[in-house]
Amino acid sequence: MSGEVAIIGAGMHPWGKWGRNFVEYGVAAAREALADAGIPWRDVGYVSGGATVRCGYPGYVAGATFAQALGWQGCEVNTSYAACASGSQALAAARNKILAGECEVALVVGADTTPKGFLAPAGGYRPEDPDWVRFYLGITNPTYFALYARRRMDVYGDTLEDFAAVKVKNAAIGSKNPRARYRKCFSAEDVAASAMVADPLRLMDICATSDGGAALIVCSLDYAKRIGKGDAPRVAAISTVTPSFASAVVEMPDIATDSAAAAGIDAHSFRASLPMKAYEEAGIGPEDVDVAEVYDLSTALELDWIEDLQLAPRGEAAQLLRRGDTAVGGKIPVNPSGGLACFGEAVPAQALAQVCELTWQLRGECGDRQVEGARVGITANQGLFGHGSSVIVKR
Amino acid sequence: MSSKPVQPAIEGWFTLSDTPQLIGSQCCGCGTYFFPKQDHYCKNPDCDSTEFQEALLSPRGRIWSYTNACYKPPAPFVAEEPFEPYAIAAVELEKERMTVLGQVVKGVGVEDLKVGMEMELVLETLHETDEDTKVTWKWRPVTDNGGQG
């Protein structure tokens, strides 16, 4: 299809709590991606970076920073900020540049160092800032994920054991991923023994924040063929749509949802709308998907995503999990990388890390974690301020 | 509650009466409600009205979901010492077709709550300062006798 670009290189700096400058992680990831593609840095005509994120807002300029660190060579640069979807937005910018015929090869890169200390708003009395208000009223980040989790329990009958099973599954597969931060296997008993943070979520149900860097080399199909990589995985769709009014789910940092009281307005789920545009753009459906990388900020959220991607009917993701269908070796493996449970979140790098994993999966290079015969993969993530993304990669 | 004067924790967000209500706004063009209050532009994509009126939101609704806080939140939250976990509910207001978060009153835990349960708005102390008692809205399960829980 004409709207596609090839992914000829992928690279990641291992996730961790390294405490070094984010540029180091980005450069390491970029160099690995360049080596993976087997092309020289001077061939790259466009560097598209995901801005670092500080308290939810854009931090450091990324595109030019990485281009300078790799050595100015006169390419064009771009920096994208879209919270958790920053990497996908940077990828979309690169794809569009290539499809417009303005460059042949682009480097897409995101990296971050987790700021020290607890995430909290600036001080003073600032009732005009919803983030300040909700902290003042005692509503923290885990509150939102716990609300979604508890609703699953009361409405669909999900159990604490189901949530623990997501952690056990992701820890088991992530333990085989050299790029993951947490590489220890856990049992359901371990999860049950961890401290309750926001009922029904325990410490081990909730993902941490990490340092990390991820990079992709994307190019025109012509260029890929010229260097003998005509069969490389391709980006078939990128969705970065906003929510549709009225948003039905209360989202961090808001204290209330939109109102759907006006005539002609219905309540919509943002998460569910993200993959719909991706499926449409790629001209495929959920039945074509072999593997998914989703944003498991909490264990229960992985189950929500499975339904949002339409890999299971609404309310039935836990049944898939219980049957082992979402494990590697099952019908539709979810988070074969180990997911955020094993990585922790490095915001501007995370959406790209999801695409890196799919690239390696579709090339059949994942060893112990390999999803056999994977040809189509999809990612999904959602973050602050109406940002989210879903990317489809196929071979 | 001590004998200190009662002040709203956030000025202008709720009434201080015996039957308190959240103070929102409503678009005069399309009827969309906003909480907190919004007076400048309407978020309905089909509406460009710039006229709004104050709207007191329904004091009752049903639980969309609930959780609790087992650990002391960071500032600006002012915690009691020792910290006591509290429940939090997201309550759906039928008329407004929106969901509003709030703490649940003291003495009611997650084990007492269920999705769909009817809740009503009450005022309770959020914290005290040297001069006054700061109150906020909280959700309380509606009991058969009219809510004296």
Ligand SMILES: [Zn+2]
């Ligand atoms: Zn309106």
